[in-house]
Amino acid sequence: METFLSILRGINVSGQKKIVxxxxxxLYEELGFKNVTTYIQSGNVIFAAKNADSLAKxxxxxxxxxxxxxxxxxxxxGDEMQSILAENPFLQNKNIALDKLHVxxxxxxxxxxxxxxxKELNYEPDQFIIIEREVYLxxxx
Numbered sequence: 001m002e003t004f005l006s007i008l009r010g011i012n013v014s015g016q017k018k019i020v021x022x023x024x025x026x027l028y029e030e031l032g033f034k035n036v037t038t039y040i041q042s043g044n045v046i047f048a049a050k051n052a053d054s055l056a057k058x059x060x061x062x063x064x065x066x067x068x069x070x071x072x073x074x075x076x077x078g079d080e081m082q083s084i085l086a087e088n089p090f091l092q093n094k095n096i097a098l099d100k101l102h103v104x105x106x107x108x109x110x111x112x113x114x115x116x117x118x119k120e121l122n123y124e125p126d127q128f129i130i131i132e133r134e135v136y137l138x139x140x141x
Contacts (some may be wrong), residue, residue, distance in 0.1 A: 001048040006059060007105055008043030008071050017069045018045070027062055043071075054076070056107075066100035074105045089129050090138045097140075104135040119132060 008024075010057050011017040021038040024045065028036040033047040049055060056073040059061045063071045074082060076084070084103060092098050 001050050002052060003035075003048050004052070005057060005076045005078070005081055006045045006047070006055070007074040008045070008063075008072065009090070010069055011043040011069070012041045012132075016095065017067070017071060019063070019067060019069075025065060031058055031062055072107060074087075074107050076105065084134055087131070088136050089131065090136060091126070096138065100139055102137040102139060104137065106133045106135065109133050 008019075011019050018098060021041060024043070025036045025038050028045060028047050033049050036045060037048045040043050052075075056075045059073045060071060063069055064074075088101060088103070090101055110130060118128075127138045129136045
Protein backbone atom coordinates (compact mmCIF):
# COMPACT_ATOMS: atom_id res chain seq x y z
CA MET A 1 0.00 0.00 0.00
CA GLU A 2 1.11 3.51 -0.74
CA THR A 3 0.49 6.60 1.39
CA PHE A 4 -1.41 9.55 -0.11
CA LEU A 5 -2.54 13.00 0.92
CA SER A 6 -5.87 14.25 -0.37
CA ILE A 7 -6.79 17.91 -0.22
CA LEU A 8 -10.50 18.66 -0.45
CA ARG A 9 -11.17 22.14 -1.78
CA GLY A 10 -13.89 24.33 -0.32
CA ILE A 11 -15.30 22.23 2.50
CA ASN A 12 -16.01 23.64 5.97
CA VAL A 13 -15.34 27.21 4.85
CA SER A 14 -17.71 29.75 6.46
CA GLY A 15 -20.24 27.00 7.09
CA GLN A 16 -20.28 25.92 3.44
CA LYS A 17 -20.12 22.27 2.36
CA LYS A 18 -19.84 21.11 5.94
CA ILE A 19 -18.39 17.63 6.46
CA VAL A 20 -17.50 16.40 9.94
CA UNK A 21 -14.02 14.87 9.90
CA UNK A 22 -15.19 11.66 11.60
CA UNK A 23 -17.71 11.23 8.78
CA UNK A 24 -15.06 11.99 6.18
CA UNK A 25 -12.79 9.39 7.74
CA UNK A 26 -15.62 6.83 7.58
CA LEU A 27 -16.25 7.74 3.92
CA TYR A 28 -12.60 7.01 3.07
CA GLU A 29 -12.76 3.72 4.94
CA GLU A 30 -15.91 2.80 2.97
CA LEU A 31 -13.79 3.28 -0.16
CA GLY A 32 -11.40 0.65 1.18
CA PHE A 33 -8.61 3.03 2.21
CA LYS A 34 -6.52 2.18 5.28
CA ASN A 35 -4.77 4.16 8.03
CA VAL A 36 -7.09 7.12 7.41
CA THR A 37 -6.17 10.27 9.34
CA THR A 38 -7.89 13.64 9.03
CA TYR A 39 -6.40 16.99 9.97
CA ILE A 40 -8.63 19.33 12.00
CA GLN A 41 -11.57 20.60 9.90
CA SER A 42 -9.33 21.26 6.90
CA GLY A 43 -10.42 18.51 4.54
CA ASN A 44 -6.86 17.22 4.38
CA VAL A 45 -6.72 13.45 4.70
CA ILE A 46 -3.76 11.07 4.83
CA PHE A 47 -4.53 7.49 3.87
CA ALA A 48 -3.12 4.34 2.35
CA ALA A 49 -4.43 2.69 -0.81
CA LYS A 50 -3.35 -0.21 -2.97
CA ASN A 51 -4.10 1.43 -6.28
CA ALA A 52 -3.38 5.05 -7.21
CA ASP A 53 -5.72 4.98 -10.22
CA SER A 54 -8.50 7.57 -10.15
CA LEU A 55 -8.29 8.25 -6.41
CA ALA A 56 -9.47 11.85 -6.73
CA LYS A 57 -12.39 10.82 -8.94
CA UNK A 58 -13.44 8.04 -6.54
CA UNK A 59 -13.42 10.43 -3.58
CA UNK A 60 -15.23 13.19 -5.49
CA UNK A 61 -17.95 10.75 -6.63
CA UNK A 62 -18.44 9.34 -3.12
CA UNK A 63 -18.77 12.84 -1.63
CA UNK A 64 -21.22 13.85 -4.36
CA UNK A 65 -23.31 10.74 -3.75
CA UNK A 66 -23.34 11.10 0.05
CA UNK A 67 -23.47 14.89 0.49
CA UNK A 68 -24.51 16.20 -2.93
CA UNK A 69 -21.46 18.50 -2.92
CA UNK A 70 -19.15 18.96 -5.88
CA UNK A 71 -15.78 18.98 -4.12
CA UNK A 72 -12.54 19.10 -6.10
CA UNK A 73 -9.95 16.71 -4.67
CA UNK A 74 -6.20 17.01 -5.16
CA UNK A 75 -3.98 13.99 -4.52
CA UNK A 76 -0.28 13.82 -3.76
CA UNK A 77 1.76 10.76 -2.85
CA GLY A 78 3.95 10.64 0.22
CA ASP A 79 7.03 10.71 -2.04
CA GLU A 80 5.70 13.76 -3.88
CA MET A 81 5.15 15.54 -0.57
CA GLN A 82 8.74 14.80 0.48
CA SER A 83 10.01 16.22 -2.84
CA ILE A 84 7.78 19.29 -2.59
CA LEU A 85 9.17 20.07 0.84
CA ALA A 86 12.79 19.41 -0.13
CA GLU A 87 12.62 21.32 -3.42
CA ASN A 88 11.08 24.53 -2.10
CA PRO A 89 13.02 27.18 -4.03
CA PHE A 90 12.91 29.62 -1.12
CA LEU A 91 15.05 27.24 0.96
CA GLN A 92 18.04 28.34 -1.11
CA ASN A 93 18.03 31.45 1.08
CA LYS A 94 19.61 30.11 4.29
CA ASN A 95 18.30 33.10 6.29
CA ILE A 96 14.64 32.51 5.41
CA ALA A 97 12.11 32.13 8.23
CA LEU A 98 10.61 28.66 7.71
CA ASP A 99 7.32 29.69 9.35
CA LYS A 100 6.81 32.18 6.50
CA LEU A 101 6.87 29.50 3.80
CA HIS A 102 3.71 27.95 2.40
CA VAL A 103 2.67 25.76 -0.52
CA UNK A 104 -0.58 25.79 -2.45
CA UNK A 105 -1.44 22.71 -4.48
CA UNK A 106 -2.93 22.85 -7.97
CA UNK A 107 -4.76 20.00 -9.67
CA UNK A 108 -2.90 20.63 -12.94
CA UNK A 109 0.14 22.59 -14.04
CA UNK A 110 -0.90 26.01 -15.39
CA UNK A 111 -0.65 26.71 -19.10
CA UNK A 112 2.40 28.69 -20.19
CA UNK A 113 0.40 31.79 -21.14
CA UNK A 114 -0.98 31.96 -17.59
CA UNK A 115 2.49 31.50 -16.13
CA UNK A 116 3.72 34.33 -18.34
CA UNK A 117 1.00 36.63 -16.95
CA UNK A 118 2.13 35.94 -13.38
CA LYS A 119 5.53 37.43 -14.18
CA GLU A 120 3.82 40.85 -14.33
CA LEU A 121 2.47 40.51 -10.76
CA ASN A 122 4.23 42.10 -7.82
CA TYR A 123 3.08 41.48 -4.25
CA GLU A 124 6.23 42.65 -2.47
CA PRO A 125 7.39 41.92 0.07
CA ASP A 126 5.59 38.58 -0.45
CA GLN A 127 6.81 36.32 -3.22
CA PHE A 128 5.59 33.27 -5.08
CA ILE A 129 7.09 30.76 -7.49
CA ILE A 130 5.04 28.28 -9.49
CA ILE A 131 6.71 24.97 -10.27
CA GLU A 132 4.64 22.27 -11.97
CA ARG A 133 1.51 21.85 -9.80
CA GLU A 134 2.73 23.74 -6.73
CA VAL A 135 2.74 27.42 -5.82
CA TYR A 136 5.51 28.11 -3.33
CA LEU A 137 4.86 31.19 -1.19
CA UNK A 138 7.05 33.31 1.00
CA UNK A 139 4.79 35.58 3.04
CA UNK A 140 6.93 37.84 5.19
CA UNK A 141 4.03 39.53 6.96
